[in-house]
Amino acid sequence: MNESQIxxxxxxRFGAKVLRAYAxxxxxxxxxxxxxxxxxxxxLRDDAELQFEMLMDVGGVDYLAHPDAESMDWRxxxxxxxxxxxxxxxxxxxxxxxxxxxxxxxxxxxxxIANWMEREVFDLFGVRFTGHPNLRRIMxxxxxxxxxxxxxxxxxxxxxxxQPAENILCAKPEHA
Amino acid sequence: xxxxxxxxxxxxxELLTLNIGPAHPATHGTLRLQVQLDGExxxxxxxxxGYLHRGFEKQAENCQYQLVIPYAERLNYMGPVHNSxxxxxxxxxxLGIEVPARAQALRVITSEMGRIIDHAxxxxxxxxxxxxxTNFWYMYNYREKVYDLYExxxxxxxxxxxxxxxxxxxxxxDGWFDKLLRVMDEMHEAVGEVRALVERNRIFMDRTIxxxxxxxxxxxxxxxxxxCLRAAGIPYDIRKAQPYWGYDQYEFDVPVAQGGxxxxxxxxxxxxxxxxxxxxxxxxxxxxxxxxxVEDHLVAMPSKDKVYNTMEGLINHFKLVMHGVxxxxxxxxxxxxxxxxxxxxxIVSDGTPNAYRVRIRPPCFANYSTFPKxxxxxxxADAIAALGSINIIAGELDR
Numbered sequence: 001m002n003e004s005q006i007x008x009x010x011x012x013r014f015g016a017k018v019l020r021a022y023a024x025x026x027x028x029x030x031x032x033x034x035x036x037x038x039x040x041x042x043x044l045r046d047d048a049e050l051q052f053e054m055l056m057d058v059g060g061v062d063y064l065a066h067p068d069a070e071s072m073d074w075r076x077x078x079x080x081x082x083x084x085x086x087x088x089x090x091x092x093x094x095x096x097x098x099x100x101x102x103x104x105x106x107x108x109x110x111x112x113i114a115n116w117m118e119r120e121v122f123d124l125f126g127v128r129f130t131g132h133p134n135l136r137r138i139m140x141x142x143x144x145x146x147x148x149x150x151x152x153x154x155x156x157x158x159x160x161x162x163q164p165a166e167n168i169l170c171a172k173p174e175h176a
Numbered sequence: 177x178x179x180x181x182x183x184x185x186x187x188x189x190e191l192l193t194l195n196i197g198p199a200h201p202a203t204h205g206t207l208r209l210q211v212q213l214d215g216e217x218x219x220x221x222x223x224x225x226g227y228l229h230r231g232f233e234k235q236a237e238n239c240q241y242q243l244v245i246p247y248a249e250r251l252n253y254m255g256p257v258h259n260s261x262x263x264x265x266x267x268x269x270x271l272g273i274e275v276p277a278r279a280q281a282l283r284v285i286t287s288e289m290g291r292i293i294d295h296a297x298x299x300x301x302x303x304x305x306x307x308x309x310t311n312f313w314y315m316y317n318y319r320e321k322v323y324d325l326y327e328x329x330x331x332x333x334x335x336x337x338x339x340x341x342x343x344x345x346x347x348x349x350d351g352w353f354d355k356l357l358r359v360m361d362e363m364h365e366a367v368g369e370v371r372a373l374v375e376r377n378r379i380f381m382d383r384t385i386x387x388x389x390x391x392x393x394x395x396x397x398x399x400x401x402x403x404c405l406r407a408a409g410i411p412y413d414i415r416k417a418q419p420y421w422g423y424d425q426y427e428f429d430v431p432v433a434q435g436g437x438x439x440x441x442x443x444x445x446x447x448x449x450x451x452x453x454x455x456x457x458x459x460x461x462x463x464x465x466x467x468x469x470v471e472d473h474l475v476a477m478p479s480k481d482k483v484y485n486t487m488e489g490l491i492n493h494f495k496l497v498m499h500g501v502x503x504x505x506x507x508x509x510x511x512x513x514x515x516x517x518x519x520x521x522x523i524v525s526d527g528t529p530n531a532y533r534v535r536i537r538p539p540c541f542a543n544y545s546t547f548p549k550x551x552x553x554x555x556x557a558d559a560i561a562a563l564g565s566i567n568i569i570a571g572e573l574d575r
Contacts, residue, residue: 024506025272056399056511056542059522059535066526067505079522081509081537085396085410088417092509112397116545124233139226139574148234149533155231155238168210168222169193173548176222 003028006050006091013043019096020072029092031077034104037095041107044082044091052091055107057081058117060125061094064151075099078121080107097127106132112174124149133175191219194556198227202305202560205570209547209559216555221548225541228574236534240500241267244534246337251536251572255294255515256335257286257326259572264339265420266510266521270503271341273475277464279343280421285356285459286338287421288452289326292363293319294515294567295403295445302442302564303374306383311370318366321359328352341501342476343469353460360453367453371446384439388550388562391436398549399542402517404566407444408436414513426455438558438565475501500529509537516540516567538572 001009007028011018017040020031032040044052061077063069076097083090095104106129108115118129119138126147129135137144143162146153170176196202196209203209206227212220232251236244248263249256261283268275275283300315323333329348330338338345374380390400395408405412413430415423431447433440469476473492482489507524520537543566551559 022507025269025508027508029507053396054399056518057509057520057522057535057537059537061524061533061535066524066532079535081520081522085412090509090511111399112394112549113399113542113545116541137226139229141226148231155234164198164208164224167193168208168224169212169220170222173221173552176220176548 001049001087001089002026003089003091006089009047009050010040010043010091010093014040027090027092029079029094031094031096034095034097034101037093038105038107038110040093041080041082041110044093045110049087050084050091051086052082052084054083054085055080055111055113056083056090058114058121060121060127060149062125062149062151072096073098076102076125076127078104078125078127102126103128103130105130108132115175123147126150133172134170189215198224202563203568204301204564205568205573207544207568207570207573209563211551211556211559213556216557218552218554218556218559221551221559223544223547225544225570226574228570230575232575233534233536237531240529241503241531242341242501244531245339245341246335249335249337251538251575252294252515252519252540252569253334253571254297254567254569255287255290255292257338258290258294258512258514259519260337261287261339262510262512262514262519263521264341265512266508266523267341267501267503269510270506270508270523270525271475271501273342273470273472275343275421275470276467277422278347278466279468281459281463282344282348282468283339284421284423284426285456286326286329286336286344288456288459289322291452291515292449293322295449298515298564298567299370299442299445302438302561302567303380305564306380306561308374308380311373314366314370318359318363321362325352325356325359328355340469340477342472343467347468353463357457357460360456364450364453367446367449371443375443375446381439384442384561384565385435385437387438387554387558388565389435389437390546390550394546394549395436398546400517400546401539401542402514403441403444403448404436404543405517406431407433407440409434414511414518418511420512426458428455438561441565502527502529511537514539516543516569516572536572536575538575540566540568540573544568544573 017036018030022029074096077094080093123137141162192213198206198208208224210222211218245260248259251259296315296319300312303311326336327333395405411430411432428451431444478489478492483493503525505527509522511518511520517539522535524533526532
């Protein structure tokens with residue numbers, strides 16, 4: 001299946017829940033609301049024709065200064081890059097995050113990789129993942145103020161470095 | 177029960193919390209591990225990363241596409257050229273252009289050379305961690321020869337800044353391919369020798385078999401790719417699954433093992449080095465003629481002859497340096513097979529010469545995220561052996 005066929009299939013299944021569908025140079029993506037994210041990802045994973053077993057990447061985008069921003073009701077998007085080993089196809093699901101509602105359901109229980117990836121998005125964009133077991137900063141230090149990859153964070157701003165945390169252990173190793 | 181028949185009381189003990197790193201010889205970079213030990217058995221573990229966070233993604237948003245090329249090589253600095261080749265490939269996908277056949281073949285050669293030295297360092301340092309020093313020197317000798325080849329090709333040894341958007345910066349000098357083939361022959365022999373030292377070595381096998389097992393389930397859940405995934409029995413290699421740069425025309429195998437442990441990861445890397453040698457030999461044997469840059473004045477720099485002798489060439493040069501390459505508004509996720517696995521660039525373009533957003537999917541990040549899970553329950557010495565075999569490159573992990 002090529003990516004636009006996958007997008008059609010997702011649109012047929014979820015209808016108006018797909019806020020935006022997108023195609024460029026043979027790649028396709030859909031944007032959904034945070035409340036529908038887990039349903040869409042589980043559908044992609046479990047559908048017999050799609051079988052996206054692997055979540056490859058989770059990355060945030062801040063659309064504050066992007067030319068498309070006017071047509072968007074939200075400021076941030078978090079992009080989930082999916083890959084199917086058995087079908088050898090890729091697809092991207094994006095979740096629309098409004099600045100006044102920064103919560104997105106975590107998918108760390110579905111894919112282990114989401115644990116660290118979501119921590120990174122939280123650290124650099126300030127998107128909060130509800131249900132995440134250990135939502136701490138991962139790239140920047142603990143006392144860092146602000147979120148470095150937001151478009152309104154200046155590139156040359158310097159901050160005082162804090163001491164590393166004494167104890168970083170979690171209740172279970174899979175939470176860490 | 178003691179010898180005289182009385183019941184022996186267990187010695188009261190408590191769990192020991194131990195920090196390994198950030199600066200520790202076994203971490204090969206700056207990684208912090210905190211482990212909770214019951215004797216020598218790990219009962220809980222957490223990793224802290226970010227010690228080498230340099231804000232790569234922020235920097236890449238604030239400079240032109242072509243200026244990211246040398247910076248991209250600082251991601252996986254053990255096999256640097258692949259990162260910049262892949263970056264150019266991603267921008268080319270965004271622009272919708274295809275590079276000439278000769279440039280593709282040169283990218284294949286430089287990337288595979290990068291893979292060989294990446295694996296050489298990984299195997300060498302991993303063996304040092306578990307007490308075998310000789311292999312390290314063997315591997316580093318041949319790494320040096322590969323660096324000599326890079327130097328002859330473009331003047332730099334480690335961070336070579338070789339590719340350009342739309343092709344590669346320069347063609348190979350006369351006689352370079354012959355020298356490359358000679359080094360590859362020696363390399364093939366050297367890999368065989370080192371492999372013979374460890375493959376059926378009883379000490380090495382006892383030390384690594386069953387240590388740090390990444391099972392298929394964990395690998396799929398954590399997005400593990402590259403040699404770590406193939407050692408777990410899943411033959412996923414982007415060069416085969418979704419070929420780029422004409423990889424589909426080369427004959428090579430994807431080495432796979434079944435155990436997913438430290439031993440299998442090492443052996444898979446040895447075999448991959450041999451496959452890379454095969455690919456390079458094929459690429460040299462049917463190196464196509466022709467240009468090494470696309471004929472597109474919006475992307476490719478004009479030749480120095482044109483810049484110095486024609487007004488159009490000078491203007492073209494000025495426009496490209498000052499105003500850069502401008503892809504249309506859009507976004508692309510471009511995945512290639514790096515030394516550690518799937519290296520992905522997710523680029524969002526707003527139509528200006530700077531990328532609006534660059535997200536890198538670092539293979540080590542995903543591979544390393546399995547580490548607390550696979551180490552808990554095992555011995556601490558096994559965790560050290562496994563850490564080296566996952567091949568964590570801090571530059572790529574922390575960006």
